[in-house]
Amino acid sequence: MESKVSRAFIEKLIDGIAPPNEQWRQKARQRLDTLTKPLGSLGRLEDIAAQVAAIRGHDLAEPVSKAAYVFAADHGVTEEGVSAYPREVTRQMVLNFLSEGAAINVLARLHGAALHVVDVGVDADFASIPGLLHHKVRSGTRNMLREAAMSEEEVEKALTIGYQLGSEAAAAGCTILAIGEMGIGNTTAASAITCVLTGAEAKFATGRGTGVQPEAYANKVRVVEAAIMKHCNAAAALHPLDVLRFLGGLEIAAMAGMVLAGARHRLVVVLDGFISTSAAALAVGIFPDVRGFLIAGHRSEEPGHKLLLDHLQLNPVLSLGMRLGEGTGAVLAMPVIESAIALYRQMATFSSARVSGATP
Amino acid sequence: MESKVSRAFIEKLIDGIAPPNEQWRQKARQRLDTLTKPLGSLGRLEDIAAQVAAIRGHDLAEPVSKAAYVFAADHGVTEEGVSAYPREVTRQMVLNFLSEGAAINVLARLHGAALHVVDVGVDADFASIPGLLHHKVRSGTRNMLREAAMSEEEVEKALTIGYQLGSEAAAAGCTILAIGEMGIGNTTAASAITCVLTGAEAKFATGRGTGVQPEAYANKVRVVEAAIMKHCNAAAALHPLDVLRFLGGLEIAAMAGMVLAGARHRLVVVLDGFISTSAAALAVGIFPDVRGFLIAGHRSEEPGHKLLLDHLQLNPVLSLGMRLGEGTGAVLAMPVIESAIALYRQMATFSSARVSGATP
Numbered sequence: 001m002e003s004k005v006s007r008a009f010i011e012k013l014i015d016g017i018a019p020p021n022e023q024w025r026q027k028a029r030q031r032l033d034t035l036t037k038p039l040g041s042l043g044r045l046e047d048i049a050a051q052v053a054a055i056r057g058h059d060l061a062e063p064v065s066k067a068a069y070v071f072a073a074d075h076g077v078t079e080e081g082v083s084a085y086p087r088e089v090t091r092q093m094v095l096n097f098l099s100e101g102a103a104i105n106v107l108a109r110l111h112g113a114a115l116h117v118v119d120v121g122v123d124a125d126f127a128s129i130p131g132l133l134h135h136k137v138r139s140g141t142r143n144m145l146r147e148a149a150m151s152e153e154e155v156e157k158a159l160t161i162g163y164q165l166g167s168e169a170a171a172a173g174c175t176i177l178a179i180g181e182m183g184i185g186n187t188t189a190a191s192a193i194t195c196v197l198t199g200a201e202a203k204f205a206t207g208r209g210t211g212v213q214p215e216a217y218a219n220k221v222r223v224v225e226a227a228i229m230k231h232c233n234a235a236a237a238l239h240p241l242d243v244l245r246f247l248g249g250l251e252i253a254a255m256a257g258m259v260l261a262g263a264r265h266r267l268v269v270v271l272d273g274f275i276s277t278s279a280a281a282l283a284v285g286i287f288p289d290v291r292g293f294l295i296a297g298h299r300s301e302e303p304g305h306k307l308l309l310d311h312l313q314l315n316p317v318l319s320l321g322m323r324l325g326e327g328t329g330a331v332l333a334m335p336v337i338e339s340a341i342a343l344y345r346q347m348a349t350f351s352s353a354r355v356s357g358a359t360p
Numbered sequence: 361m362e363s364k365v366s367r368a369f370i371e372k373l374i375d376g377i378a379p380p381n382e383q384w385r386q387k388a389r390q391r392l393d394t395l396t397k398p399l400g401s402l403g404r405l406e407d408i409a410a411q412v413a414a415i416r417g418h419d420l421a422e423p424v425s426k427a428a429y430v431f432a433a434d435h436g437v438t439e440e441g442v443s444a445y446p447r448e449v450t451r452q453m454v455l456n457f458l459s460e461g462a463a464i465n466v467l468a469r470l471h472g473a474a475l476h477v478v479d480v481g482v483d484a485d486f487a488s489i490p491g492l493l494h495h496k497v498r499s500g501t502r503n504m505l506r507e508a509a510m511s512e513e514e515v516e517k518a519l520t521i522g523y524q525l526g527s528e529a530a531a532a533g534c535t536i537l538a539i540g541e542m543g544i545g546n547t548t549a550a551s552a553i554t555c556v557l558t559g560a561e562a563k564f565a566t567g568r569g570t571g572v573q574p575e576a577y578a579n580k581v582r583v584v585e586a587a588i589m590k591h592c593n594a595a596a597a598l599h600p601l602d603v604l605r606f607l608g609g610l611e612i613a614a615m616a617g618m619v620l621a622g623a624r625h626r627l628v629v630v631l632d633g634f635i636s637t638s639a640a641a642l643a644v645g646i647f648p649d650v651r652g653f654l655i656a657g658h659r660s661e662e663p664g665h666k667l668l669l670d671h672l673q674l675n676p677v678l679s680l681g682m683r684l685g686e687g688t689g690a691v692l693a694m695p696v697i698e699s700a701i702a703l704y705r706q707m708a709t710f711s712s713a714r715v716s717g718a719t720p
Contacts, residue, residue, distance in 0.1 A: 036456050037463055038444065038570035042688075043661065043681025084398070084718040092715040096396050101708025103397055110702045111695065210398035211718060301403065319679065320696070321403025328402075335471065335695035336680070342470045348461025355452040358444040358571060 005152050005241040013163065013286065017263045020054035020292040028053035028060075028344065035347040036355050044317070048295065048337055049344035055268050055293055056175065060345055064338050066113035067169050068178035068327045069258060070097060070104060071162065071251035073121030074140030075185030076149065077227070082188040082220045084211045087140075090184045091124035097182070097326075098131045104180060104326035111334050113178060118165065120158055121183075121250030135161040137250050144192065144227045148246045150253070155245045158253035159260075166261025176337060177262050178297065179279070180272040180327020181251045184210075187302060190278035191224045192247040194304040196232055197240075197281050198311045207274070207302040207323075240285030248282070255279035260286070263293040268337065272330040273300035273323065277308045284312060295337060298322055298329030365601040369516050373523065373646065377623045380414035380652040388413035388420075388704065395707040396715050404677070408655065408697055409704035415628050415653055416535065420705055424698050426473040427529050428538035428687045429618060430457060430464055431522065431611035433481030434500030435545030436509065437587070442548040442580045444571045447500075450544045451484035457542070457686075458491045464540060464686035471694050473538060478525065480518055481543075481610030495521040497610050504552065504587045508606045510613070515605045518613035525614075526621025536697060537622050538657065539639070540632040540687020541611045544570075547662060550638035551584045552607040554664040556592055557600075557641050558671045567634070567662040567683075600645030608642070615639035616646070623650040628697065632690040633660030633683065637668045644672060655697065658682055658689030 028050040033039055040046060053060055072094050078087045096102045097117045100109075108115040116133055119126050123139040126132055137157045141149035150158070169177060187209035194205040202224040208217055231246035232238060238246070244253055256279040262269035263283075271277050271294055284291045296309055298318035309316060317333040350357055388410040393399055400406060413420055432454050438447045456462045457477045460469075468475040476493055479486050483499040486492055497517045501509035510518070529537060547569035554565040562584040568577055591606035592598060598606070604613055616639040622629035623643075631637050631654055644651045656669055658678035669676060677693040710717055 035463075036453070036461060037684050041570070041682065041684040042463065043683065045680060045682065086716050086719055089716050092713070093396070096708055096713040096715055099708070099713065101396060101713045103395075103402065103703055103707055106702050106706045107699055109706075110699060210401070317680070318696075320405060320677070322401065322405065323403065324397050324401040332696065332699055336678075336692065339467055339470060339692055342466050343463055346466045346469075347463055348456055348459070353452070353456040353459065353461045355456055356446050356449050359446055 005155060009156050010286065013159065013260050017287055017289050019289040021057040022054060024057050025050045025054035032344060034349040036350055036353050042343060045340040045343060048340035052268055052341055055266055057266060060341055062175060064176060064341060065174045066176045066334055067116065067174045068104065068108050068113045068180060068331050069116045069118060069165060070180045070182055070327050071118045071120050071254045072182040073250035074123040075183055075189060075249055076141045076143035077145060077188050077223060078185040079143055080145055080223045081216060082223055083184045083209060085184050087123065087184050090122050090182055093182050094119065094122055094132065098129065102326060103324055103328050104331065107328055107331040111331055113331050113334060118254065120161055120254045141249050144247050145223060145230065149248055150245050150250065152245065155241060155253050158250045159257035162254035162257025163261040166258040167265060170265030170267055174267060176268040176270060176334060178270045178272065178327045178330035178334065179255050179258055179276045180325060180330055181255060181275050182326055183249055183251050186249050186251065186275050188220060188223060189247055189249045189252060190275045191304050192227050193243055193278045193282065194307050195224065195228050196238060196243045196247065197285065198307045200307050205304040205307055207304060240282045244282050252279045256283045259283040259290060263290040268295060269293045270295045270297045270330040270333055270337065272297055272327045273325055274302035274305040275325060277305055281308050281312055295333065297333035300329065365512050365515060370646065373519065373620050377647055377649050379649040380411065381417040382414060384417050385410045385414035392704060394709040396710055396713050402703060405700040405703060408700035412628055412701055415626055417626060420701050422535060424536060424701060425534050426536045426694055427476065427534045428464065428468050428473045428540060428691050429476045429478060429525060430540045430542055430687050431478045431480050431614045432542040433610035434483040435543055435549060435609050436501045436503035437505060437548050437583060438545040439503055440505055440583045441576060442583055443544050443569060445544050447483065447544050450482050450542055453542050454479065454482055454492065458489065462686060463684055463688050464691065467688055467691040471691055473691050473694060478614065480521055480614045501609055504607050505583060505590065509608055510605050510610065512605065515601060515613050518610045519617035522614035522617025523621040526618040527625060530625030530627055534627060536628040536630060536694060538630045538632065538687045538690035538694065539615050539618055539636045540685060540690055541615060541635050542686055543609055543611050546609050546611065546635050548580060548583060549607055549609045549612060550635045551664050552587050553603055553638045553642065554667050555584065555588050556598060556603045556607065557645065558667045560667050562588065565664040565667055567664060600642045604642050612639045616643045619643040619650060623653040628655060629653045630655045630657045630690040630693055630697065632657055632687045633685055634662035634665040635685060637665055641668050641672055655693065657693035660689065
């Protein structure tokens, strides 16, 4: 599993990452058991509070600060007719984000998450547009069916952008990070990555994306199969960074970088759907300790998402039949995560409230 | 199914209730399909937005106003040893609500729901306590194993309290109502109600409540069986109000009244867990058109809750393994419901944002 991406670069990406603090998880569990509720009766919220305490490594007295990053990029594979929408929709949706009209804008506003839109590879000239984080590596990836989607240098650049933005978010006081994307064609990339990481057949890891019709769906499955066939020699497992380079996208690389930075800076990293989870799965492949920092915001309708969630052993917070991306499922899970933290911090204990415990 | 409760009283309870407006549901669906997202990609959120439009009967331009009601009462059946906690915990938890230390306080505060705590039958003297809505009908129900839990007059009084509070909430501009409860022993009442309404055996409708141990659980099942045996003659179906009177609780009656008022005033009625859903199932039994106004906030861990949800054909918004009550699961679902409304109202359309539609 030697990667063609330089060893020194990988060392830098994983430097300083340590798993969540199990002592703090334990302390949080103990405190949760003293609060005025039957033992364990807050279910998943208790797990989340304990996980956040373990991630942050303290008693969560700090204010919650939420940010959402949407990474946008185009995909060379769209020339194979894998998407229900034309490629220019990536550009159009970036403009929609900037004018506050997209679903993620509405949700980020309602739930108090600072929203950042990052051009990491959209096939459009945004040079003069304010409000966008300008980090274009290339105007879209190459067509994975013909060649590697990215060069080694491009993968490194895109990963570094996500990593740096994650580090900046942490420095600015962010505690919970939602990670989302926009990129016509990117479910095809995520499906191919999912096949390689989980060993699933293309037909099980490929969904209808934004809504391709049956014929186009069959074509999409064939494209995924052919891309894997082209790049993956079954005799040798690929390093996750090479999976990313051959089959990924610039936004997927950037998200993987942000996941690594999130773990490095001990942020709660909330994944959105299929694409962001594919990025997280690559980050975990690069360094398994990353896993403990992840919360799966929701269960997407894309079939490949379930494969990745099982692979990562993540249980999504929400299951609402969404399949939009943009970080919507991640931001929608934030009120639940914030609720878990607030309950942990603010509830009275049996003794402070003078409530009797369970009858022996 | 003649009830002993007066026909005139029932007529008053159901007066003016009409089902949700299907034209508005349709209009909402049409608008949702013009928004900048793949068709249907917001999943359940789209269903919720359309349901809320149908309930409110307009385009949702009004501000969202959220309230949560917690109805507290004691249960005579606690003398049979059915709960893990002593009866005085009902009183203690009411005091905890009033001093803002309970889970529901934390969640209502975080999510901006006005919280109202109603004494409808706690076995304690709260006369001098401010901040509590004083509507005690009786200091707890009678033991359903020996006699009807309530008299006809008591059932009517408790239903009327919930109905009036629901009407007052509507008059005050509330649009979304969360309904919760506190009452040691009330999972036993809800289990018995569930058996009668769904035909389930006691062992399938009875759970561990606040956490009884195996021996106490077996006793709880026996109590539920015996109560049904005592009051229900298999030869004649009981009217829902008689099910309520024989087996229910004062807080369950009040919640049923509030559900009916919610439907009457076209509010979005968000149910919490097992107990509030048992109240809603009785309200739907009284008048089926009520069903369309209900949103199941979450799926409780109590096994009887699933039976009731299936009976009502409700699909809960959240599934987080909670089993606390107090309205916590209902209030936790409110950010999702509010998200659905905000997306419906605030997202750009394909034409306004100049985003291309799907490729034909």
